[in-house]
Amino acid sequence: MSVRVFSTSVKSLGEFDVIVAGAGSAGICAAIAAARGGARTLLLERHPFLGGTSTAVLDTFYGFYTPGARSLKVVGGIGDDVVARLREYRACLERPNTYGAGTGITYNSEYLKVIWEEMVQHTGCTVLLNAWVQQADVAQDRITGLIVATRQGLKSAEARIFVDTTGDADLCFFAGAPYELAGEHDPAQMLTTTFKVANVNTELRQSIDKEEFHRRMAEAARSGRFNLPRREGSDHITPIPGMYATNMTRVQSFGNSNGETRNATDPTLLTCAEIEGRRQALEYMRFLRECIPGYEDADVAAFGTQIGVRETRRIYGEYRMTREDVLSAKQFDDQIGLCGAPIEDHHEGEDTHWQYLPDGAAVGIPFRALLAKRVENLLVAGRCFSASHDAHASVRSMAQCMAMGEAAGTAAAMAIHERKELRSIDISALRDSLLSLGAILQVQR
């Protein structure tokens, strides 16, 4: 392998109090919270729009409510503001989730892109789209600045605190903070190319239920006429009449050879997966048209902007959430959010595994799970937070990402304002702040 080292002069984008890398559900909430808390904040996003998985891949927020007999709300704060704006635009609907993850809020993701922009811009946060972090400068266990790829080449940006909300723990990777590669110890969750379908006859589609839908999918696969690797894929209504959204495809997300793990952070693997996902999506479309009532005259309207990635790198933080924590609904003194979602494992094979918490219970998300090891001024929020494969499979929903993001941004603003290290801020003051901002830190029955 040849290595080429080069140097070039790089212009600065400016100095900030807080830089948030990655503008998905976690990153946007972190940036809003930091900026509202008085920190000069820069939000960097590699896509030309905000939202990450919420706008590039999916169209349903899960995690706001617990599943089970009683639906209890476990996430508030900025998440509530987002949903309120979606409602005001009449761009969402509530959907009792047939898969048992609790009530979902299905939205028009194009509206959500605009809503995220509205929300961030009014906080005074600086936003840069099409800006992809490529390197972190580290000195004495602190990140001092980032190198960002833009259309004008590389730029630098400096700050006192950094929040890694890249989903893939890119900042941790660049800064040398420890992480686990999904696929290294446990099988990594599979990849899914989502797609939206236009011109579905909703009434006809609803003439068959979930079981019949899955039966037909399994039969179509068995017959050999269709190549359908996942037999439990789902489709659902959207706020647009006649449009359905799907979560059906299943693409292998990792491989181990010669002691080396490759997953969706590997450029070649990801390229093959993107191509395979779209190919597979068209195959599922063919199945829907031929085998599912209501889909006769329907067709693909849009693929997800990118393939949906469930896990890649999970950091080793000051605390690491475990499967036992989740299933026993463990509570922590420093919890900054809650999760009531079951462990939802999209593993290799035809089905999906679900394991539930006790009914009406929720596990706490400790602040320590957002603190990256080895790097003093780095917070992590969103799906790359510190958890085992199993715990992550419960806590990675977008509502939890928002709660973690708001907590990270609030903590960052506190540390800036009080001139403290992240590890020395007063956690009970942080929790009081979050409560005053509408966060839910304990299940309210």
Added chain:
Amino acid sequence: MLGDIPAAEAGICYAHEHLILDRSFATFVHPEFLLDSVAAACVDIEEFRAAGGRTLVDSMPCGGGRNVRKLAEISRRMRVHILCPTGVHLELYYAPGHWSERLYEEQIAALFIEEIEDGIDYADYNGPRVERSPHRAGLIKVASSLNQINPRERKIMEAAAMAHHVTGVPILTHTEKGTAALDQARFFQQRRVPLPHVVISHTDRVPDYGYHRELFSTGVMLEYDSAFRWETGETNHTLDLVVSAVRDGFGGQIVLGMDAARRRYWHGYGGAPGMGFLLNDFAPMLIERGLTAADIHRIFVENPSSAYQFTSAPNA
């Protein structure tokens, strides 16, 4: 109301008043709130002025029966300064579908900022047209409900924080029976609104002094207005709280008001104790309990004039 004044000119001030509550949804639902007479208000304000009073902080924000013409008339006629708020009150004072439900924080903030910088709407933001008076709002009034700040209230508080950062305007809050005051303080602290310019009202409804100590420690200004509400024979908790706070060095964080939002409290409407009460009756009670003239001066003059001063605005 009639233009900016230097803080030093404010003089003796009542910090949370209702001088005019004109016909509106609020007075339709709560007819006992209707305070629509300039003449009746002037009867009591004459007593207030005779007792040395110079400044009144009205506390009804947008859409709740504010009448800027009448307030200006009172101010001119009685030669008292009146501060009039912009802001939004509790949901129950508005008809269902009110704009405060629908608009986002940045839109609400813009409405506040325009009343602070350009002038209060003659139509009380009840539409359909906005007609700006020459009278600019001097504070923002927000509110939270019993034991919690609900999402609507939080949105309005967010708007108030945004407007503060643009204009430097002080903020006056309503608490329901004195509750959720710590949440309010923490909210504004997190939003970097300087807490000495956040006046949290009605906290004397919670007699627990420990609660007040915790509130004082955040740096907020507390407004007590139940001095005349405790029944005869009942402990006057307002009196006790003021005495304890002054004793412990928190005398710089208290302001007093009447919050006389009912006809039956006004001499002008045939009720009692009338607006002279705090100066004519309550101040002597405080002196009797050991407060000095300097303490009284702080509570009625220095504290309100410093709390209701505009700060420099970082985002102006």
